[in-house]
Amino acid sequence: MKTISVKILDPRMRDCLPAHATPGSAGVDLRASIDGPLTIAPGQTVLVPTGLAIHIQDPGYAAMILPRSGLGHKHGIVLGNLVGLIDSDYQGPLMVSAWNRSETPFVLEPLDRLAQMVIVPVLHVQFEEVDEFEATDRGTGGFGSTGKG
Numbered sequence: 135m136k137t138i139s140v141k142i143l144d145p146r147m148r149d150c151l152p153a154h155a156t157p158g159s160a161g162v163d164l165r166a167s168i169d170g171p172l173t174i175a176p177g178q179t180v181l182v183p184t185g186l187a188i189h190i191q192d193p194g195y196a197a198m199i200l201p202r203s204g205l206g207h208k209h210g211i212v213l214g215n216l217v218g219l220i221d222s223d224y225q226g227p228l229m230v231s232a233w234n235r236s237e238t239p240f241v242l243e244p245l246d247r248l249a250q251m252v253i254v255p256v257l258h259v260q261f262e263e264v265d266e267f268e269a270t271d272r273g274t275g276g277f278g279s280t281g282k283g
């Protein structure tokens with residue numbers, strides 16, 4: 135288990151720090167640090183604070199913020215940026231861009247679990263210019279080049 139530094143910006147989060155819900159859960163849920171119910175109108179996107187800041191520190195890791203499947207599928211609450219990418223050197227407040235892509239207003243309650251965060255390994259690379267690539271079976275084929283069925 136890796137340890138990541140967290141600053142608690144909203145004292146209410148002290149009692150519900152992000153944690154893996156089951157031993158096999160990939161993500162940890164992030165909650166809405168809001169003072170009262172927040173209605174997200176159909177089509178509206180709001181930036182919701184999580185009440186936390188993290189510092190991953192190790193450049194070999196990043197965090198990704200992903201939608202919760204229940205909220206996304208049943209209520210159309212997904213992310214305005216589709217996926218949030220948290221840099222290892224970011225120390226600011228962790229924010230969730232919540233987009234209501236449904237046709238029904240959605241009421242977000244204080245401390246509701248709004249999204250989930252997964253820590254992922256990251257490779258740092260450098261690019262080296264070449265004139266030709268080593269041949270592969272695929273070559274330049276893409277965008278459906280292998281067929282549909």
Ligand SMILES: O=c1ccn([C@H]2C[C@H](O)[C@@H](COP(=O)(O)OP(=O)(O)OP(=O)(O)O)O2)c(=O)[nH]1
Nearest residue numbers: 199215217218219220221224227228229230231
């Ligand atoms: O859903 C998100 C996405 C990003 N961030 C924070 C952490 C991340 O490290 C920083 C920058 O994100 P990103 O690089 O995706 O945004 P940008 O538009 O490229 O901003 P910047 O120019 O600051 O890199 O914003 C969040 O809190 N939530």
Ligand SMILES: [Mg+2]
Nearest residue numbers: 219220221224
């Ligand atoms: Mg950036």
